[in-house]
Amino acid sequence: MSDAPLLRTPLYDSHVALGGKIIPFAGWEMPVQYTGIVQEHHAVRKAVGVFDISHMGQFIVSGGDALSFLNRALTNDVSKLEIGQGQYSLLLNEQGGVIDDLILYRTTAKEFFLVVNASKIAEDWSQLQSLLTEADDVQMANLSDATGGLAIQGPKSRAVFEKVFGQEAPFPPHNSIFVAAGEAGFMWLCGTGYTGEEGFEFFMPAAAATEWFDRLVTAAREEGGLPCGLGARDTLRLEMGYPLNGNDLFPDKTPLQAGLGFFVAFDKEDFIGKAALVAQKEAGLPSKLVAFKMTGTAPPPRPHYPVLFNGNIVGEVASGTQSPSLSTGIGMAYLPLEAAKIGTTIEIEIRGRNFPAEVVKKPFWKKS
Structure with missing residues (x-):
């Protein structure tokens, strides 16, 4: 555990004023809930929720060699991005293990906007800096401390967007980004989220975050929505089978083991960790991240509850929770391949007792 003091987002006082229950998360003081995790979860599935994501990191990578540099650093093929498009990608170590998973947007021909995990800001920055050579025409800027962020998620997110930004403003399509210059500085509107619902993420200068948060929460409440904390964010993402860095993604586990091979472009020349992934692909996976119910x-x-197969402990729960949408326990775990097939019966040891579970296909929850 770090002895460093916990950080606060620009919205800390707003969370306290709204009755948010504050907990430590990834080095930050963040709201886990306001009215309750289940209530906030259902608000996002049925209406709309507003999340503070100001703890996440934002980098700008630009220059004549920015594209080739990012293609060398990340797993996905950056050259496939048109201006205004985004993609999910991974930053690996030489052993093919996951340092971080992130979203990368192309804002101009020679500029990219990266959104990285809160607990990985310093490590990601250090890794990217270490990959730069003197020959690279690349400039990097870390905007994390100067930027606030909000995620608006749910079937009523478009209605909230129109109330706050006006009906003429374009709602960002999935995996897209719009950049605007406001009075306080640049703002980025992104068509992405972490809940499985329609929605958008919005990054702005930290000084403007409180004003935008208040406006978006007011609009969300008018649509039957709520401000939402980390608890609902976790149950929502797990119902979709989305991995969480530190729970499901680790430096000693590869994207292939995590089921993220779709985001690894083996056909591009080279990237950090590629050789290790090729070798693992040829040798066969030692384990695989599976979903279970x-x-x-x-x-x-x-997390960390033992997982048993044929009476033997073969792994531990990576992420696990009670699904508010399904009213049952769900989770993910790295298991040996013989225990990883869909339909396989496994057991989860909970407080000294073994309870049956089944390996299932992701996502756990689908819109009706």
């Missing part, structure tokens, strides 16, 4: 009455599975 509890099959009977059971307490919720939690």
Whole structure:
């Protein structure tokens, strides 16, 4: 555990004023809930929720060699991005393990906007800096401390968008970005999210974050929505089978093991970790991140609970929770391939008792 003091987003006072329950998360003081995790979860599935994501990091990478540099540093093929488009990608170590998963947007022909995980800002920055050579025409800027961020998610997110930005403003399509210059500085509107619902993410100068948060929360409440904390963010993303860095993604596990091979462009020349991934592909995976669902009455599975197959402990729960949408326990775990097939019966040890579960296909939850 770090002894460094916990950081606060520009919206800390707003969270306290709204009755948010504050907890430590990734080095930050963040709201886990306001009215309740289940209530906030259902608000996002049925209406709309507003999340503070100001703790996440934002980098700008620009210059004549920015594209080739990012293609060398990341797994996905950056050259496929048109201006205004975004993609999910991974930053790996030489062993092919995941340092971070991130979203990369192309804002101009020679400029890219990266959104990285809060706990990985310093490590990602250091890794990218270490890959720069004197020959690279690349400039990097870390905007993380100067930027606030909000995620507006749910079927009513478009209505909230129109109320706040006006009906003439273009709602960002999925995996897209619009850049605007406001009085306080640049703002980025992104068509991405972490809940499985329609929505958008919005990054702005930190000084303007409180004003935007208040306006968006007011508009969300008018649509039957709520401000939402990290608790609902976690249950929502897990119902979709989306991995969380530090829970499901690790420096000693590859994207292939995590089921993220779709985001690895093996056909591009070279990138950090490629040789290790090619070798693992040829040798076969030692384990695989699978989704599982509890099959009977059971307490919720939690991270680090042992997972058993044929009576033997073969892994531990990576992410686990009680699904508000399905009213049952769900989770993910790295398991050996013989235990990883869909339909396989496994057991989760919870407080000294074994409870049955089944390996299932992701996502756990789908829109009706």
